[in-house]
Amino acid sequence: MTNLETRPTEVVCEGKEGTEVQIIGPRDVPLGGPRAMNVRRTLPSRERSLIGAWCFLDHYGPDNVAETGGMVVPPHPHTGLQTVSWLFTGEIEHRDSAGNVAMVVPGEVNLMTGGRGISHSENTLEGGNPVLHGAQLWVALPDEARDTPPMFAHHKPEPIKGTGWQVRVFLGSLLGETSPVETFTPLLGAELLIQPGVIVELPVDPTYEHGVLVDTGSVAVGVDGHHASLVKKDSLAYTPPGSETLTLEATEKTRLLLLGGPPFGESIVMWWNFVGRSHEEVVAYRQEWQDQITRDGKVVGDSQDVRNGRFGVVAGNHQRPIPAPPLPNARLRSRS
Known part of the structure; x- marks a missing residue:
């Protein structure tokens, strides 16, 4: 998914260390237009920039496609990251400039590696499920991997079931x-369904920090048997490294995403759809994308040099590419 804010603001993040469970509330972001689909963004926030290499968490729906128009995201660029698409209901067609065409459907993960540069589109197709509901997550690539060629992966995880709970592990272990x-860094990504009153004790890697993003219901989150904090619908709980057990107690029927990884350890500059390491680098990415599209939003021809450029061309898509928004009137600052 692209960040369709017409003037994406820079979020200055000040991590609050020293608490066992930190609660981060969502902010609403409309994805453009009078029938805009709204997303709830919990990362990045003023409280925190990353959880492991997870650098961007958007959560949306359930939306009636007939009312909102569904997801209509024309070709747009990415660098220095991986996108992780996970749906609860609905379906989305993915196309990218590396030649991949795939459907995003519930319970199956699609991971696109942008690497040195890619462009892609995401669109709801007519005749599909009328309700769209899911999450779009980004992962920052470490410095040694961020110029890797673009690629795409798909996986349908089998559910792990216990008494009153179910887990699907889509990334990591x-x-x-x-x-x-x-x-390209150790990561954890899993969906959990928990029935009311059920307590799930999860052994976790103590080198990881973790995030619990609540989709429906609410859950009490505790670490190593210590006092639990209640996390309500649409909020994100953060737990720092050092814990060997994560306790989740559903106060009602709950669905959540559990995300994690070791602290990223690198500063990044993230603006619009680009992850770089400096202001100048992001400005150059933006200019390369703008040079590939004309003022009316059409791709500059279909020449071989455009196809072989940093972002390429999304084959089979005839939507006008999304122009980059104006840069802020200040240097972009790094976050870590």
Whole structure:
């Protein structure tokens, strides 16, 4: 997914360390237009920039596609990151300039590696599920991998079931299940369904920091048997490294995403759809994208040099590419 804010603001993040569980509330972001689909963004926030390499968490729906128009995201660029698409209901067609065409459907993860540069589109198709509901997540690539060629992966994780709970591990390892999807830093990504009153004790990697993003219901989150904090619908709980057990107690029927990874350890500059390492680098990415499209939003021809450029051309898509928004009137600052 692209960040369709016409004037994306720079978020200065000041991590608050020293608390066992930190609660981060969402902010509403409309994805453009009078029938805009709204997303709830919890990362980045003023409280925190990253959880492991997870650098961007958007959560949306349930939306009636007939009312909102669904997801209509024309070709747009990415650098220095991986996008992780996870749906609860609905379906979205993905197309990218590396030649990949795939459907995003519930319970199956699509991971796109932008690397040195890619462009892609995401669109709801007519005749599909009328309700769209899911999450779009970004992962920052470490310095040694951020110029990797673009690629795409798909995986359908089998559910792990217990009494009153179910887990699908789409990235990394949990409860003895390991996803085959390649990432460039250690990561955890899983969906949990928990029935009311059920307590789930999860053994977790103590080198990881974790995030619990609540989709429906509410859950009390505790670490290593210490006092639990209640996390309500649409909010994100952060737990720092050092814990070996994560306790989740559903106060009502709850669905959540559990995300994690070791602290990223690198500063990044993230603006619009680009992750770089300096102001100048992001400005150059933006200019390369703008040079590829004309003022009316059409791709400059279909020449071989455009196809072989940093962002390429999304084959089979005839929407006008999304122009980059204006840069802020100040230097972009790094976050870590």
